Amino acid sequence: MHDAAVAAAIELLEEGGLTAATCDAVSARSGVSKATIYKHWPSKTAIAAEAFGTLMGDALPLPDTGSAVGDLTEQVRQVSAFYAAQPVFAQLLAACVTDPTGAPYFRHFFLADRRKAIATLWQRAIERGEAKPEIDAETATDVLFGPLVFRLMSGHQPLTPEEADKITAAALGGLLR
Numbered sequence: 001m002h003d004a005a006v007a008a009a010i011e012l013l014e015e016g017g018l019t020a021a022t023c024d025a026v027s028a029r030s031g032v033s034k035a036t037i038y039k040h041w042p043s044k045t046a047i048a049a050e051a052f053g054t055l056m057g058d059a060l061p062l063p064d065t066g067s068a069v070g071d072l073t074e075q076v077r078q079v080s081a082f083y084a085a086q087p088v089f090a091q092l093l094a095a096c097v098t099d100p101t102g103a104p105y106f107r108h109f110f111l112a113d114r115r116k117a118i119a120t121l122w123q124r125a126i127e128r129g130e131a132k133p134e135i136d137a138e139t140a141t142d143v144l145f146g147p148l149v150f151r152l153m154s155g156h157q158p159l160t161p162e163e164a165d166k167i168t169a170a171a172l173g174g175l176l177r
Helices: 002-016 023-030 034-040 044-059 068-085 088-098 103-127 137-154 161-175
Strands: none
Touching: 002 023, 002 034, 002 044, 023 034, 023 044, 044 088, 044 103, 068 088, 068 103, 068 137, 068 161, 088 103, 088 137, 103 137, 137 161
C-alpha cells in the first residue's frame, strides 16, 4: 500500500508537478483508498515530499572520486542538474510555506536524507585530512547547496554545470585546507 502510493505520487510528479500529485490522483493511480492516503499523509505536500525524496535519492548516488574536491564538486553538479530539471523541488519549497502539515514531511523525507548523504561525503573528506574538522557537516552542506536553492528560487543565475563548479570552488576555497 505505502509503496504503491509513493510510486503513484512519483509518476504524477514527473508527469505534471505538484499540482498533478493530489491525494485524489494518488489514490486513483495507486488503487489505495483516499482514507488510507490521508491516514499516512495529511496533505498532497506531505506525500509529494516523500515521493520526491525517494526520486532524488534514487537518481543521485554519492560520488567517490577519491578526493573531497572531486566528490563535492560532482555532488553539487548532480544536485544542480536535478533541481534544474525538476521544477517539483521549487514547488515543494513554496508549498511548505503555506502547508504547515506538509513541511515536516519535506524535512524528514527529503532534507534529512540529502543532508545525511552530504554528511557522508564531508566525513570522508575529514578522514582523508582534506577538510577542516572544526567545520561540521551541517554548515558545509548549507554553504555548498544553499546557493543552489537561492538561485533556483530567485532565478538570478542559472543552474548549469559551470555555475555549479563556480559555487563549489568558492565554497571549498573557504572550507578545505
